[in-house]
Amino acid sequence: MEQSKGDDFPPKNETVALDFPQRKLVRQLFGGGTTNGVVENLKQKPTPLLQQQHNQELLLGSRSLPVLRPDSPRSRPRPNVDAKDGTPKKPKQCNCKNSKCLKLYCECFAAGVYCDRCNCINCHNNVGNEAARHEAIEATLDRNPNAFRPKIASSPRGAQEVKAVGVCDLARVVLLLVDEARELLLVARHNKGCHCKKSGCLKKYCECFQANILCSDNCRCIDCKNFEASEERRALQNGDHSNSLYMQQVAANAAITGAIGSSGYGSPPAFKRRKNELLFGAVSKDTSINKIAQFQQENHLRPSLPSSLPSIPVVRVVSPALLGSSMFTYRSLLADILQPRDVKELCSFLVVLAGQASRTVSDKNETVETQKEQDQTEGSFPSSSQDREKEPDLSKSLVEDRSSGSQVDKMVTDDSGSDGSDVPKGIPMSPGTLALMCDEHDSMFMAAASPKGTLGHGSKTPPHLPYGQGKADIYAEQERLILTGFRDYLRRLVTCGTIKGKRKAIILFEIAGKQYSALGSRTESGTQTVSPTNGNPVPIVQDKTEARTESGTQQLPVSNGTVRLVQDNAEGRTASGTQHVPVSNGTVKLVQDKVDASQIVSSVTVTSENSFPPKVEFPAGNGLLKPIIKS
DNA sequence: GAGTTTGAAACT
DNA sequence: CAGTTTCAAACTC
Known part of the structure; x- marks a missing residue:
């Protein structure tokens, strides 16, 4: 991620350091160790940044050659376009006088690039002084084999693949991103x-x-x-x-890290x-x-x-x-803007959105009530709109579900109740919810501590999901609605990131979009297994998104006023966690103090009655809630 | 733009 | 490895 600021760094119009003997390159390749820098191939043009990032995964060396160091203080970006004539210019123009630009004093030399249109005097850091330059490089490396390595160590992992797609996976995505951001914090x-x-x-x-x-x-x-x-x-x-x-330079790191609000406290x-x-x-x-x-x-x-x-x-x-x-x-520059509460509120938002999505879907599909009732015999879904008026679908459905004796209910009940979990019994879970529920047990935290730890559910069989196609469609519709809302959220984050942390925000958006696209691209229903935190594959219904005709509800496991959301690690295998989103008798204000006046100010009251299910009240206006990120 | 301050790099 | 010097960027005026 650090490299993202290299957008304005790579010397796009200059020849970069190319004069290293092949043997050194080989030494780089097999010397071990890592570097963020990019070992330039001999006589090749500057590598595009993204490829550099790829290369740096391949080119490892114990003794780094001069490298482009987009994240090095010495190579901090400067405008690569001349403010006066608009012509591209190199990001750094040194002013060396005495070093001949052949010592690390020289930013160009340190960055592994030739001086180009610099203001230096008696410059030897150019093609015409290749011998001297090479000698200087050797000497520098003799003094410090890591002289040309990035000073700022960062080994950001690639964007984690979001494997599971489901309603509650949105929360997973959020928390994945949080996790990712933490990783970034770790490595810089x-x-x-x-x-x-x-x-x-x-x-x-x-x-x-x-x-x-x-x-x-x-x-x-x-x-x-x-x-x-x-x-x-x-x-x-x-x-x-x-x-x-x-x-701009630092914005590349802002969005996600700001979102986790490491500095918030x-x-x-x-x-x-x-x-x-x-x-x-x-x-x-x-x-x-x-x-x-x-x-x-x-x-x-x-x-x-x-x-x-x-x-x-x-x-x-x-x-x-x-x-x-x-x-x-x-x-992160966003660290003071996006606070932990923002993340939590996003999670709350997703919860509310899930409820609203279920309502919306339900409204759409009252005409297929008959089908729904049939489904209720094996599962449970919201009944009438009258009921919904009294109680949100989320609650309603859960209440109804409690009275149902479906196979799913029993399975869920058995699974959750056997270990004392506070998961409501007899409540059918959506695929996404079940994916979440796999981490509902506190024991998962123990499992998280050990990559090969015991499974959170012990030896229990993952919840089975005998969902029919209709339910699959319902969930698909819910997912679509929720993902749309989440996308809107991220778009605003992007907007915010335009000011600070633009690139990271875009990454956020892209990852979310990836989920969204994955959801929309699915064409056949079936069971998709995701890798929950306990290592047991949990099947989730993979829905047809194009055939959304039935309503349904999406339940998030709520207990004692807390919405629990699974936090998964990159691979979705080992690490697990629980994100507790307080919903007890409080008003979860999705809109922060800094409000875009053009946006709807939506206060979402999430109350908890007897701990479960929560009452979700929507503000006036029936549009989808749109979170607003302060900007 | 000149002068000063600062800290990394180079040197001893 | 510590102290000193050199150097150039950052900063101030």
Whole structure:
């Protein structure tokens, strides 16, 4: 993801460093290790960024050759189009005078590119001085084999494939993205760390700051203010939106990471790692005084610092080394905008949307009530619209479902009730819900801790789904409605991302769109197995989306005022989690304080009566709820 | 645009 | 590895 800012970095119109002997290339290829940089092939044109990203997965080297480093502070993007004449220009124009542009002082050299239209003096970083240049490269590599490697380490995984498609998989998608963002947070850090003394790591002198990452325990900076909870840093971020270029540079990392709101609580991201890892439980073996001090600083505990720790530096904090060695170092610009509550509210939104979708579908299909009643004999679906007036379909259907004795009910009941789960008994689950329910058990958390852990359902057989085609269509319709709403949500996120984090938002949208497309492209019904968190394939109905004629309800497992949504990991196999979306007697305000006036302000009240089912009330206006992201 | 500040890189 | 010097970018005026 870091590379995304390379959009304006790659020297599109210049010849890049090409002068490395083949043997080095071979050494790169087989030397092991990873690099974010791209080893350019000899005498080839600059590689498109995306291909570079692909290449970097292939080209591994222990001794990196000069590389394009879109995520390097030295290669921070500059306008690649001349502001005056509009002609493309290289992203960096050095002004070297004494280094001949053959030392790492030179940004061009450090970036592995020839100087081109630079303002340097006595430049040797060009084709005409290939020998000297090569010699300089050798010398540089002798001093530091990683000299040309990216300073900012990031190994973002590719976009995780979203395997399952279902109503509740929307939540899965959301949480997948959150998970993805966390991964990004994990990987972005300065390899060497900065050594700032006076800048507080809040100026571009600081390479970490320049790369828009937080200082890490790699750093040896003094008086660092570039940490998650730093008010100075936050104030700087909130206040300085004038540097649009810089904002664009960092925007690539913004959307998703902002969505997870790692900074929302003003605590280091590391403290909020997966499964809400306990703060002190996550403390690694590294508990140096400095780290403790940093922790105190980050949590504003210094004033109450116990006197029993006299050795803790009082004034200077050497590096914002957070507890643990795997701290998050990334800081999203959206982090102060998209808060954790936003994610939760999105989940709530999806829940509400599911209910509304069921209502909408039901309204559409009152004409096929007969068919529905037939279905109710084996499953259960909402009955009349009169009932819906009193109670939303979500609730209604659930109530009715409780009285039904369908095979599905029994199966679900058996499955959920045997382990004390608070999942309502006798409630037929939609395929997507069942996919969610696979993680309904707390034991799943234990399974998540161990990739090969015990299955959340033990040895139980995954819920069987004897859905008929009609139900499949119902769910397909629901999915379509919900996905549409979700798409709208993401579109707004994209809009928001236009300001901050555009690219990430687009990625969000694309992933969601992928789901949406997958849903729409399906042509035959059947059972699709998804890989739930417990490792057991859970069949979900794969619906015809083109033949949506029946209504139905989509239930999300709700218990004790909490909507549980499955959080799955990338592969949907091992990690599991539960996203708790409080719905108890509160008003889930989907519209944030910053509202686009053109949008409908929708307050969605999600109440919980006797814990289940929740009452969902929609505001005036029957249109689909459209979440509004503050911008 | 000149001068200053800053911190990485280079050097000892 | 630590201290110093060199260097060029960032920053200030």
